[in-house]
Amino acid sequence: MNDASSILKYSYEKCKKIKIKREYTLKELDAFENLSSRFARLNDIILQKTLKTIHSIDLDEINTIRDSINLAEKKNLIKSARKMIEMRELRNSIVHEYIPDVIKSIFISALKLTPLLLKDVELINSYCTDKFIEEKDL
Template sequence: MNQKKFDLLRDEVALMDKAANHLRFSLQRCVEIQGKNNYSPEELERFESLAGRFARLSDLVIQKMFRLIDQIDLENQETVRDRINNAEKKGLIKNSETFVEIRELRNSIAHEYTEQAMRKIFNTVITYCPDLLDAVERIQYYIRRYY
């Protein structure tokens, strides 16, 4: 592997780690208040921050890390589904269908505006955060092991 890919990998891992730490912080703050019928504007802002951080980390993992690892491993990665399937085969994720759902959730976060739909999205984000954070740990392990 050439030095440019090593440098890019190092930079992307640093971004991923920082984004994962931000997501963990937001997740902790939202789990504390989850399940209420009504939220204050400040509490809704916490959930919006969580959703944004979830979307960013999922993009980093799926669009950047999976793609870069596939490039380094000389794997075919034509579609997002290909990247997700390759990630499951490599042990970067536990279940490819979960990450297809995470990708779809990320798209919903970007395009949904009604308060009722956003409440459902917030709960779903909380449900999928452990899977996304587990992928971060698996990616770190894979990189240490193979590169």
């Protein structure tokens, strides 16, 4: 998760300099495509692997991704369940959309939501450090 976060942060900084505009060069499109795919990948890692593992270790019974997200917010693993659901919907759009006008709105959303996703990585790391590393050291 941390490696994916670092790579996403790199893409985010690059795209932040490009900014949102009407037309992009091929190089700029490539940068935003990288941002989008890295955003989707990190979202998958968090929801499909990291949270699932944490909930399993904590012996939480989770039936749906929405349950996992809501519990993650209660545990302060993520800042906002509503925003994480929005990020998940963006991830689904990234994976399934090919229409140029929609892709531009995906770029805008990815640029807007990336800092929140990166903040959630920090919260997850903090939770794991506090809960699992300190318990092991007792």
